[in-house]
Amino acid sequence: MTLEGWIVLGIIMLCLAFLVGTAISVDIILFAGLAVIFIIGIIPAEEALSGFSNEGMLTVAALYIVAAGLKETGAIQFIVQKVMGDARNVRKAQLRIMSPVMIMSAFLNNTPIVASFIPALERWSRISQIPVSKILIPLSYAAILGGTCTLIGTSTNLIINGLMIEETSIRSIGIFEPALIGIPCAIAGFIYLLIFGDRLLPIRGSSMDTFKDPREYTIEMIVKEGSTLSEKTIEDAGLRNLPGLFLIEIQRNKRAIPAVGPYERLRSKDRLIFTGIVDSIIDLQQISGLEPATEQVFKLNAPRNERKMIEAVVSRSNPLVGRTIRGGKFRDRYDAVVLAVSRSGERINEKIGDITMKSGDVLLLEAHPNFVNKYRNSSDFFLVSPIEDSSPVTYEKAWIAGLSLATMVILAATGILSMLQAAIVAGGLLLVTKCFRYSTALESVDWRVLIAIASALGLGSALEYTGVAEHLASNLLGLSGENPVLALFLTYMATWLLTEMITNNAAAVLVFPIAFSLAQSMGIDFIPFAMVMIVAASSSFSTPIGYQTNLMVYGPGGYRFTDFVRIGLPLNLIVAAIAVSLIPYIWNF
Structure with missing residues (x-):
């Protein structure tokens, strides 16, 4: 590994140390790390700034506007009221939110689901007196786990399948084939969060803090x-x-x-x-x-x-x-x-x-x-x-917001438009029909989350540009020898670690050719490796920076970096154990 690679790795580790040990905002830390790498000349401007033009980051920005339209018209409040019902304790609230979100995420992109639910759950939290920090991480994790259950549940699954289609020697993945391993992982994650979610999640951003004003x-x-x-x-x-x-x-x-x-x-x-x-x-x-x-x-x-x-x-x-x-x-x-x-x-x-x-x-x-x-x-x-965030909700245009959301989902799911294009269409419909003001649309965008996502993508580009990511992946997979189960486990670990450090899509792209070569050299079917990568690339539970839905709930939930490690690391180990132990039996070597 080159000197530049070691410097990049050192700066990223320093960023992680600041995220774990300080209360400094995640966007400041990640942007500062990227700025240092760029200023000392390790990566060119186009690589450093690639995250700020990344389609995924821009999609999140557009989805904030769509979510604002759902909020301003009362559409999402209506949905959340129906979903949450009379939940009066943490466990029941987590059950109510995770069940539908897991199912929805299997067939819809999980990012708009999380973006739409966050503001309504913040409001619901104040009414129910259940701290929002108890339900936003389960919201994100449920969306992630649900996305592993179908080929269309997350963009990573589609990317891996696209790479397989390019290789004529292997078949593609069926639309419901990932469910054979995704559903057991989702069930295990669901049970784990229900049992330990209340105990391991902190009380932060609590609704109780809001009600200290004695003025009646x-x-x-x-x-x-x-x-x-x-x-x-x-x-x-x-x-x-x-x-x-x-x-x-x-x-x-x-x-x-x-x-x-x-x-x-x-x-x-x-x-x-x-x-x-x-x-x-x-x-x-x-x-x-x-x-x-x-x-x-x-x-x-x-x-x-x-x-x-x-x-x-x-x-x-x-x-x-x-x-x-x-x-x-x-x-x-x-x-x-x-x-x-x-x-x-x-x-x-x-x-x-x-x-x-x-x-x-x-x-x-x-x-x-x-x-x-x-x-x-x-x-x-x-x-x-x-009074901030106090515009009255009229509900008269809730049907327009619902129609815009359905249009976005259909356009994206059928492949007529990309997720970004569909989100722009939906946001445009909401603005044209005056579901909310343009100024409200601008105010609804969480710029700190976007900076954090763009900076994380920039750091991921630095890992790729300097060869660190490929070096780490190839060395890790090289330890497998001729043991196929060990090779599966190391493929999982390489994909998971890169997902936590860069992004799930980048991790899948980097590990795919190495895992494919490994399967060919061993003379075994590549499908088990593909399934391991599908699960691992979406198993970003231990840090807030590996998956964009984690970053989206980070600020509103008042979380710290260590909160994700505390509740997410055991979940990572559970999912890894299930994936590595079941995949060899479901898809025989």
């Missing part, structure tokens, strides 16, 4: 006519255990129902009066079938999905102090609607329109984002502050 608001919601919530009990409707939120009473046919029990059934046009903190109020707005009781929200000029929630503190000089919100014509004066009011911890029992405004009242408003700039320096308010 009073807000009214109404059950829409024809809503699916009608005739459901309070508990079945998910309104019983919302964290930081309390249902004071129900107003029905001009009579009040105080001290609402969990088995009270909702009716259309019921007015529900809640008191709670701002994050819970935002979550309440996302529940399909409920809408603000004040009709004023439907009289604002801007479409609801273009509005934001804003907190504003009423000043002494506000002309509406001493007048009711309705009597002072708040909406006409400020082009904003009062959704809720907080008053020094005091519980306000009046309807929103009947509340008499006082100096110091904190108003939760729904308004166009320009309200902040217009009134930030106004004497009418002491403080005006926008």
Whole structure:
């Protein structure tokens, strides 16, 4: 191995040490490592920057926009509500999320599945009080394991099959043939995560941290006519255990129902009066079938999905102090609607329109984002502050988002368009149909994840360019001698290690010719080696950098590098043992 190869290997090991031993962001560490390799002249610019033009990285960027459309229209929230149901503990939540994701990932690209579920699961986590760190790694791992079960489950399987088709001496792989080993590995991984997931996963990014704000608001919601919530009990409707939120009473046919029990059934046009903190109020707005009781929200000029929630503190000089919100014509004066009011911890029992405004009242408003700039320096308010990620969900265009997602999947699955092209088409449809604003599309992209993916790909290119990857793979496989089972095991190890260091696709491409030569020299069938590579290339559980879905959940879950090692390494060993022990019997040598 050349001096440049040793330097690249040393820098990558140093990056891994920083990832394991420090709290520095993964994107900073990986980009810094790539920058050093480029600056000292080991690799040219086109190799260093190859990750930033990589189709996989750009596909992830486009999928963030598609996921934002699903989120803004409420489509993904609706799906997650159906999937997660009444899960109230970690194990049940993991069971609910892993089962459908594994099945979906066998037939769909796993990246859009994970991208779509992340924001909705973050929201669901806050409502259920189950830390998001307990469910995002299982989400990623389930998507990875499901992808090994069919030929079309992941791009790596297709790449390996494409390489086999080029070799006329061997047959190609059947579409369901990987399931013979993929399903046992997926079942084993499923059981392992259910048994040890709660114990080994950390409590980070917990929803509990969100609810520390003591400020309480009073807000009214109404059950829409024809809503699916009608005739459901309070508990079945998910309104019983919302964290930081309390249902004071129900107003029905001009009579009040105080001290609402969990088995009270909702009716259309019921007015529900809640008191709670701002994050819970935002979550309440996302529940399909409920809408603000004040009709004023439907009289604002801007479409609801273009509005934001804003907190504003009423000043002494506000002309509406001493007048009711309705009597002072708040909406006409400020082009904003009062959704809720907080008053020094005091519980306000009046309807929103009947509340008499006082100096110091904190108003939760729904308004166009320009309200902040217009009134930030106004004497009418002491403080005006926008609430991030608070645009109301209307659900009217959820079907468009669902149709866009289905179109993307069909176009990609049938091979009419590539995954990147299909994602761009879906994102374009969402923007053209005004499912969300262009600015929201830009804000939805997690640029830190993209930098991390692009930097990881650049480091992988450095390993390939300097010959380190091929050197490591050939030396490892050279230890097999004439033992076919040992050769299978070493093929697995070489593919897995390269997957964790570079990417699954690159690892498969690098190991394929070496494993093919090894099988030919031993005079044995290559199919078992192909199956080992299919499993190993997708078994990126021990680090967040080997597989893009791991990188996608890294930040939102608040994970550290060691979290993946703790829960992922045993899973790697389990999958390796199953693959190496079963493959020789399923595909006889």
